[in-house]
Amino acid sequence: MDFSRISRRHLLQGGAALALGGTVGARTAQAAETTIGFIYVGSRDDYGYNQAHAQGAAALKKLSGIKVIEEEKVPETDAVEKTMESMINLDGSTLLFPTSFGYFNPHVVKVATKYPRIRFEHCGGLWTDKDPKNAGSYFGYIDEAQFISGIVAGYSTKSGKLGFVAAKPIPQVLRNINAFTLGAKLANPKAMTQVIFTGDWSMPVKEAEATNSLIDQGVDVLTCHVDGPKTMVENAAHRGAFVCGYHVNQSPLAPKAYLTGAEWNWEALYPKFVKMVTSGESIPNFYRGGLKEEIVKCSPYGGAVSAEARKHADDMKAKLVAGEYTIFKGPILDNKGKTVIASGVERGQKDPELEKMDYLIEGVLGATS
Amino acid sequence: MADASIGLWTVPLAVLGGAIRVSTPFLFVSLGECITERSGRINLGLEGTLVMGAMSAYGISYLTGSPWLGVLAAGVTGSLLGALHAGICSLPRVNDIAVGIALMLFGIGLAFFLGKPLIEPTAPRLPAIDFGWWSDIPQVRAALRINVLFLIGVAIAPILYWAFKTTRWGLLIRTAGESSDAARAMGHSVLLIRLRATMVGGFLAGIGGSFLSLFYPGSWNEGLSSGQGITAVALVIFARWDPLLCLWASLAFGGAAALGPALQSVGVTSGYHLFNAAPYILTLAIMIITCSPKRTLTGAPAELSITR
Numbered sequence: 292m293d294f295s296r297i298s299r300r301h302l303l304q305g306g307a308a309l310a311l312g313g314t315v316g317a318r319t320a321q322a323a324e325t326t327i328g329f330i331y332v333g334s335r336d337d338y339g340y341n342q343a344h345a346q347g348a349a350a351l352k353k354l355s356g357i358k359v360i361e362e363e364k365v366p367e368t369d370a371v372e373k374t375m376e377s378m379i380n381l382d383g384s385t386l387l388f389p390t391s392f393g394y395f396n397p398h399v400v401k402v403a404t405k406y407p408r409i410r411f412e413h414c415g416g417l418w419t420d421k422d423p424k425n426a427g428s429y430f431g432y433i434d435e436a437q438f439i440s441g442i443v444a445g446y447s448t449k450s451g452k453l454g455f456v457a458a459k460p461i462p463q464v465l466r467n468i469n470a471f472t473l474g475a476k477l478a479n480p481k482a483m484t485q486v487i488f489t490g491d492w493s494m495p496v497k498e499a500e501a502t503n504s505l506i507d508q509g510v511d512v513l514t515c516h517v518d519g520p521k522t523m524v525e526n527a528a529h530r531g532a533f534v535c536g537y538h539v540n541q542s543p544l545a546p547k548a549y550l551t552g553a554e555w556n557w558e559a560l561y562p563k564f565v566k567m568v569t570s571g572e573s574i575p576n577f578y579r580g581g582l583k584e585e586i587v588k589c590s591p592y593g594g595a596v597s598a599e600a601r602k603h604a605d606d607m608k609a610k611l612v613a614g615e616y617t618i619f620k621g622p623i624l625d626n627k628g629k630t631v632i633a634s635g636v637e638r639g640q641k642d643p644e645l646e647k648m649d650y651l652i653e654g655v656l657g658a659t660s
Numbered sequence: 661m662a663d664a665s666i667g668l669w670t671v672p673l674a675v676l677g678g679a680i681r682v683s684t685p686f687l688f689v690s691l692g693e694c695i696t697e698r699s700g701r702i703n704l705g706l707e708g709t710l711v712m713g714a715m716s717a718y719g720i721s722y723l724t725g726s727p728w729l730g731v732l733a734a735g736v737t738g739s740l741l742g743a744l745h746a747g748i749c750s751l752p753r754v755n756d757i758a759v760g761i762a763l764m765l766f767g768i769g770l771a772f773f774l775g776k777p778l779i780e781p782t783a784p785r786l787p788a789i790d791f792g793w794w795s796d797i798p799q800v801r802a803a804l805r806i807n808v809l810f811l812i813g814v815a816i817a818p819i820l821y822w823a824f825k826t827t828r829w830g831l832l833i834r835t836a837g838e839s840s841d842a843a844r845a846m847g848h849s850v851l852l853i854r855l856r857a858t859m860v861g862g863f864l865a866g867i868g869g870s871f872l873s874l875f876y877p878g879s880w881n882e883g884l885s886s887g888q889g890i891t892a893v894a895l896v897i898f899a900r901w902d903p904l905l906c907l908w909a910s911l912a913f914g915g916a917a918a919l920g921p922a923l924q925s926v927g928v929t930s931g932y933h934l935f936n937a938a939p940y941i942l943t944l945a946i947m948i949i950t951c952s953p954k955r956t957l958t959g960a961p962a963e964l965s966i967t968r
Binding site for chain 1: 673674677678682776780802803876877882886888917918924925926927932933
């Protein structure tokens with residue numbers, strides 16, 4: 292029997308520790324309380340990425356028999372390994388959510404190998420067969436929600452110019468920009484999206500400058516993909532432009548300017564995960580989904596959204612939920628005129644090619660390098 | 661329908677607008693640091709002061725509903741941090757640069773800790789004065805929406821220049837900075853002069869922070885400063901400890917910060933990382949051009965620990 296894995300604290304924790312240490316062969320009874328640890332890279336009320344996860348954690352706190360512990364501002368370094376170990380050894384967590392992209396490799400992989408009985412659910416990583424079986428990665432096709440935002444933006448723009456404040460030209464960001472533009476072109480074939488890359492995930496002054504420059508160019512609807520959309524939303528609304536949000540609902544920041552937004556729906560997903568764990572099922576190691584799987588959602592429409600736009604967006608949402616529409620359907624040209632998705636090719640959401648996206652489509656003003 | 665876009669003209673306009681919008685924190689921190697360094701001490705902690713100022717201004721503005729009280733609170737917080745720096749440096753054999761670095765980390769850490777509940781709420785912002793009323797072009801009007809703090813900063817620069825030159829306390833600060841022995845021989849306490857100079861410097865830096873959180877970008881979050889306080893300290897050296905040059909240097913840095921996004925918005929997309937780095941490249945270039953191993957910098961106060 293492997294006693295080395297049982298620390299004194301585990302023994303003190305009684306039933307939970309017994310189940311953990313593996314001294315009881317089968318999972319005899321549920322522990323009185325399951326402890327779940329959440330780790331955020333930034334502040335959990337940033338009106339952005341971390342707040343979305345914190346809202347998911349808050350949904351778990353409401354469940355009985357669940358204890359949630361959280362730590363904010365954990366950098367993507369060895370520090371996250373220490374946080375994970377302390378959540379396991381000191382707090383008795385059995386399920387961990389290290390929510391930032393950079394946590395996965397090597398940190399989550401390393402700690403998951405060391406603690407094979409603890410479950411690790413990582414957001415955004417690409418879990419492969421070579422990674423530990425007790426780790427998994429989940430992510431949402433938020434480009435579906437961006438596509439819907441694009442439709443609404445296409446109807447709402449007067450100048451036909453849309454703006455996108457982006458952090459870095461990585462595949463997930465490019466996919467959002469492209470999906471947004473495809474949606475906008477559906478509503479208004481002449482619509483263009485102008486993109487500005489700020490260079491990093493949180494650069495408030497650059498984001499404000501980018502917002503102002505876009506509006507100076509005649510852009511009248513803006514969206515973004517940065518960690519905290521608050522700066523863009525407030526400054527754009529201040530200048531009288533419309534905004535589509537990202538990560539969470541930012542309409543309280545600019546009620547009149549807010550059209551809709553692409554939001555994470557972790558508060559729907561996390562309780563599902565916990566249910567799987569408590570009922571003894573295992574969570575699939577590679578978990579993906581979009582509007583249909585309720586991993587992403589769209590913010591409620593703002594007052595400025597026309598009835599026509601609402602109808603078109605709602606129809607498209609219904610089609611996406613029913614699985615009857617493919618966003619990335621050929622022919623699609625990039626903005627240099629090269630065919631990137633050939634005519635007749637449909638790239639469904641699960642297509643791994645989409646996770647390697649390195650181009651901006653026709654109708655986007657900007658460059659990836 | 662008139663085209664709302666004004667094409668390539670956006671770039672100079674954005675640089676001008678950026679110079680006005682982005683430069684204010686640089687201006688306040690550099691003027692504050694100018695006073696402190698002229699008295700013979702370097703306060704590298706102003707990055708921490710800037711962040712603390714931004715946080716306390718936002719907090720007070722949110723709690724009281726008055727952004728101007730927030731500005732005042734930021735100034736007071738800044739001068740307290742300045743007093744702390746000066747107090748520690750008054751002890752024998754204490755290095756002001758090391759204390760500055762410690763206070764920078766302290767200020768940032770404390771601001772993040774206390775500012776946690778302030779990230780989410782929205783505080784009342786400082787108003788702007790519309791100087792673009794004469795123009796029909798919305799871009800020009802937007803660029804010329806100027807905050808009073810910027811104007812105050814612009815006014816402080818020549819006043820400070822004049823004060824260093826002709827007033828009694830200006831002379832005292834310079835004496836303490838050039839030769840502490842001379843100041844002591846005149847019967848003045850060098851430590852007291854430096855305490856006051858550092859407190860005034862902190863006051864101004866705190867106000868610079870309040871501009872960040874209450875006007876532009878206009879909310880409190882942890883990435884708000886991203887090194888502007890430190891850049892402003894370097895700017896003082898670049899400006900040769902001259903308040904008027906501090907003003908021009910701050911404007912240049914503000915404009916440089918706006919260059920990257922502005923060029924991308926008109927379609928100049930190649931090398932945007934380089935343009936985004938423009939303010940830092942500018943700092944480096946100027947440091948390289950102006951430094952020499954053979955002589956100390958002209959205009960450097962003789963008592964500064966970097967020149968001594």
